[in-house]
Amino acid sequence: MTKSDETLLSQHFEITGGDFNNAGKASTSIKEILQEIGIDSSITVRTSIASYEAEMNVVMYARRGELTLNITPEKLHLKLKDEGPGIKNIDMAMQEGFSTATDEMREMGFGAGMGLPNIKKNADKFELFSIPGKGTSLDIIFCLNKTEKK
Amino acid sequence: MTLKEIKELLQAEVIVGKNCLDEEIMFAGGSDLMSDVLAFGKPGLLLLTGLSNAQSVRTANIIETKAIMYVRGKKPDKAGIALAREKGIPLLSTKHMMYTACGLLFSHGLPGVSGLSSKK
Numbered sequence: 251m252t253k254s255d256e257t258l259l260s261q262h263f264e265i266t267g268g269d270f271n272n273a274g275k276a277s278t279s280i281k282e283i284l285q286e287i288g289i290d291s292s293i294t295v296r297t298s299i300a301s302y303e304a305e306m307n308v309v310m311y312a313r314r315g316e317l318t319l320n321i322t323p324e325k326l327h328l329k330l331k332d333e334g335p336g337i338k339n340i341d342m343a344m345q346e347g348f349s350t351a352t353d354e355m356r357e358m359g360f361g362a363g364m365g366l367p368n369i370k371k372n373a374d375k376f377e378l379f380s381i382p383g384k385g386t387s388l389d390i391i392f393c394l395n396k397t398e399k400k
Numbered sequence: 401m402t403l404k405e406i407k408e409l410l411q412a413e414v415i416v417g418k419n420c421l422d423e424e425i426m427f428a429g430g431s432d433l434m435s436d437v438l439a440f441g442k443p444g445l446l447l448l449t450g451l452s453n454a455q456s457v458r459t460a461n462i463i464e465t466k467a468i469m470y471v472r473g474k475k476p477d478k479a480g481i482a483l484a485r486e487k488g489i490p491l492l493s494t495k496h497m498m499y500t501a502c503g504l505l506f507s508h509g510l511p512g513v514s515g516l517s518s519k520k
Contacts, residue, residue, distance in 0.1 A: 359432060
């Protein structure tokens, strides 16, 4: 392992599907951590937005999920794995406005089909894997040595 | 425009943040969809919304809004008020509808998010 790969901080959060009362708490905690350790404010906001969108997707669509924050000297890595219905058509899901949200999700102010595109927009690197019927995983990476996105 | 001037213009009630009324607000945006706020909001925003659950405050905290103005006389729930107190986010409520509240602010010189970015 090189010095640039060395993990400086790692935090793990459990997310429960359908738990709208606690939806967003993990991302609020992540934001607090990033502020406490002095991560650039622009990167903190971009990370928090991506984390919140990803967390809400688990709450809205999956049975459960795990969100892990790993920070190395050069990168901030959010890894999300959920157990849920998965995504049948990733190309469609990445289009702004495409949504399979229910009325309950929309009442919470979400489900407008902006989540995944917004995660991609804020991240420096974004990878999505999904197996229909099993679940979805996201790798969301932010470079710590540049404050502006691309 | 200060938060105090905005409060008076919209005849709003302060729910959280009576000590923060001197805060300067540079731009505003209105939406009931938090997905849109996350996509188009920017730090420093005054968020006008009719969504009164805790997600409105959570979203405001994530994008670092200056304050939330609830429209149509809506008021946040207990969880939202507690979170706003914890995070220091002023919450106000006006009886004006979204369109009127936004129109009043815009006509008194407070630009929208997109208006701000188009000047760059």
